[in-house]
Each structure stands twice: as C-alpha cells, then as structure tokens.
Amino acid sequence: MNRCAAGDQVRVLALGKQGHVRIPHYIRQQTGQIVGYCGTYLNPEDLALGNTAGTAVDLYRVAFKQTQLWPYEDHPRQDRLIIEIYDHWLAPTEDAHHAP
Amino acid sequence: MPHDHPHEEHEALVIEDEAGNTEAQIIADALQDLLIRKGLLTAKEVTSAIARLESPGIHLGAKVVAKAWTDPAYKKRLLDDGRAAVQELDIPVTEARIIVVENTETRHNLITCTLCSCYPRSILGQPPSWYISKAYRARSVREPRRVLSEFGLDLPRDVQLDVHDSNADMRYLVLPEPPADLHALRVADLEALVSRDHLIGVARSVL
Incomplete structure (x- = not known):
C-alpha cells in the first residue's frame, strides 16, 4: 500500500547518496504536493549497480511552485514544476503554507 | 557563460576528436569490430537495430x-x-x-x-x-x-x-x-x- 495520496504535502529529502541518483539537486529540500501515484518501479540506484533483485519502490508525481523553486526568476504565481520522486526520497509534512 | 569550472570527466564525451568522432563512438566502433570478428554479431544486425531505433517518428x-x-x-x-x-x-x-x-x-x-x-x-x-x-x-x-x-x-x-x-x-x-x-x-x-x-x-x- 502506498503511503502518500494525491493532495498530500511532502518534502523531498537530501539523502546525499552517491552514484546513479534520479532526484536532481534543484528539487531536494523543497516542499510540494503529490499529484499522482505512478506505481512501483525498481530503484534506479540499485539497477545502476546491476542489482535487479531489489524491492520495487513507490513512485509519485509531485508538483512544486515555480516561484518557490526559483525565487530570483520571474515566474507567474500559478506556474508549476512536476517531477517524479521515489518514496524513500519523500517525507510527509504538515506545512500547507508552501503548498502549490 | 563564464568558463571557470574544472572540466569533469563526462564532458569529454561531448568533445569531438580531429576525425569528428566522439570518444564514446570510438569505443563503440572498436567493440563492434571485435564482436563481428568473433562472430557474435553481424553488420547487418547492427544496421537493422539502427533502422528499428529510427523508424518511430x-x-x-x-x-x-x-x-x-x-x-x-x-x-x-x-x-x-x-x-x-x-x-x-x-x-x-x-x-x-x-x-x-x-x-x-x-x-x-x-x-x-x-x-x-x-x-x-x-x-x-x-x-x-x-x-x-x-x-x-x-x-x-x-x-x-x-x-x-x-x-x-x-x-x-x-x-x-x-x-x-x-x-x-x-x-x-x-x-x-x-x-x-x-x-x-x-x-x-x-x-x-x-x-x-x-x-x-x-x-x-x-x-
């Protein structure tokens, strides 16, 4: 059972992992909102090392406010950035203040 | 863009050598030659794989x-x-x-x-x-x-x-x-x- 649902507020962790990591730096430590559940996928951090026997992990699409990601750029308030984040990179947050 | 950062290893892949080949291409060509010589692959198979990659559009x-x-x-x-x-x-x-x-x-x-x-x-x-x-x-x-x-x-x-x-x-x-x-x-x-x-x-x- 996946732990997040559409509408949940989440924060992207900065796990500091080395190697083939699919969570770009610009999105780490940012707070966003789940917009969709994508299913489970093998962890690319394992696959890159040839480990195809790992546990499949939940993947979500998460939306972030562009004004929050790039405070020095001129983005209209409603513009969003939507990106896929694996479950182990997410932490739930109550901080609805920064919700998109 | 100011160019004051050190060149990282992966950047070598986008720099062409004098013959116009990228480093990755030279390695791929050498590997292909070897596989063909050992009879593990034919040039025809390579061509049809490329055609398959290029057919969607x-x-x-x-x-x-x-x-x-x-x-x-x-x-x-x-x-x-x-x-x-x-x-x-x-x-x-x-x-x-x-x-x-x-x-x-x-x-x-x-x-x-x-x-x-x-x-x-x-x-x-x-x-x-x-x-x-x-x-x-x-x-x-x-x-x-x-x-x-x-x-x-x-x-x-x-x-x-x-x-x-x-x-x-x-x-x-x-x-x-x-x-x-x-x-x-x-x-x-x-x-x-x-x-x-x-x-x-x-x-x-x-x-």
Whole structure:
C-alpha cells in the first residue's frame, strides 16, 4: 500500500547518496504536493549497480511552485514544476503554507 | 557563460576528436569490430537495430493526437492510460508508462529531462539535439517562459505553465489544443498539422 495520496504535502529529502541518483539537486529540500501515484518501479540506484533483485519502490508525481523553486526568476504565481520522486526520497509534512 | 569550472570527466564525451568522432563512438566502433570478428554479431544486425531505433517518428505522435481530437472516448482513454491508448493504434510502446498532458485555453505543458535525455522514443523517435543540450535541460525548468519565447511562443502570463521533468520512469506527451476548424478537416490533414515541437510543448497553437 502506498503511503502518500494525491493532495498530500511532502518534502523531498537530501539523502546525499552517491552514484546513479534520479532526484536532481534543484528539487531536494523543497516542499510540494503529490499529484499522482505512478506505481512501483525498481530503484534506479540499485539497477545502476546491476542489482535487479531489489524491492520495487513507490513512485509519485509531485508538483512544486515555480516561484518557490526559483525565487530570483520571474515566474507567474500559478506556474508549476512536476517531477517524479521515489518514496524513500519523500517525507510527509504538515506545512500547507508552501503548498502549490 | 563564464568558463571557470574544472572540466569533469563526462564532458569529454561531448568533445569531438580531429576525425569528428566522439570518444564514446570510438569505443563503440572498436567493440563492434571485435564482436563481428568473433562472430557474435553481424553488420547487418547492427544496421537493422539502427533502422528499428529510427523508424518511430512524429507521424506516430500525430496519429495519436488526431485520433484524440476526433474521438472523445479515445481521448479519455489516452489521458487515463497513455501507453494502452497508444498501443491501440498498433504503435509498439517500449516505455513503462506514457503520461499524456493536455493543453487547454488556460494551461500549457512543457516536457524536459533535466538529468539526461528521457523522451518517448518508441512514439516520437530520437529527440532533437536541442532537447538533450545542457542549456535546454537547465533552462527549461529555471526559466521556461524565456525558453518558449526563443522558440517563438510568448505564453500569456495568465496561462498556467506546467513543466514536466521526466527524471524517472514516466515518459510524457503533450496533447495540443485542436485547431478551430477541426471538424472541417480530414484526419490526414489534422495529422499534418501536428509537429514534434507541439508534442514537447515548445509550440502551442496548431493552425
């Protein structure tokens, strides 16, 4: 059972992992909102090392406010950035203040 | 851009040698020679693999879009499950999932892959060179409206822009808005109106 649902507020962790990591730096430590559940996928951090026997992990699409990601750029308030984040990179947050 | 950072190893891959070959190409050629000499591979197999990679193209994407414009039930299936709906048209999809994002009067979608060059290749073929450039990958998330204006699209500020970073397992296609004279056009004419740029989102209106 996946732990997040559409509408949940989440924060992207900065796990500091080395190697083939699919969570770009610009999105780490940012707070966003789940917009969709994508299913489970093998962890690319394992696959890159040839480990195809790992546990499949939940993947979500998460939306972030562009004004929050790039405070020095001129983005209209409603513009969003939507990106896929694996479950182990997410932490739930109550901080609805920064919700998109 | 100021050039004051140290060259990292991966940058060597985009620097051509005197013969116009990239380092990766030289290694691939040497490996191919070896495999052919050992009888593990034939040149013909390599050529047919390249043909297979290059056979998908915008004509397949255009077929999907024209079908969605003219068949509301299909459009709903396409937005619900892009992969299954594309496969309905006998297009073999190799990506795990296809997410179709719909442009409307008040929303525009732009696709990018900031980490590499993820792209719905089994539907659209190989991505254009600008799509895999570091400039597009960085700027499409940071200043997407400026990038769009360089493509000739000045998106009104009251139209919401959603940028989709295909960083992981999903692959994306933009469903553009249909032309105003949709019902006056034949399906073949509709397909001819759809460009690759519409499906990535660097173009908006289909006229």
